[in-house]
Amino acid sequence: MTSIKFVVRVSTGTRAPAYVQAIGKTPFQMTTNRKLALIMGKFTAEDAAKSIQNSRCTPEIVPIHVSA
DSSP: OEEEEEEEEEEOSSSOOEEEEEOSSSSOEEESOGGGSOOBOHHHHHHHHHHHOOSSOEEEEEEEEEEO
């Protein structure tokens, strides 16, 4: 059985897209390796995308099919 989880991809326009790797007290840690991205639920992903949205970067929620 597969379930759908989400990762947050951030595009800045000039660089390769980055993914949210960790959420903590400091700003989000980012990685370009999708396998290291934090897999999260939809509401957590939406909150993360809202938190890092600004004029220089565009966050996007990407669905991932995870085998249970």
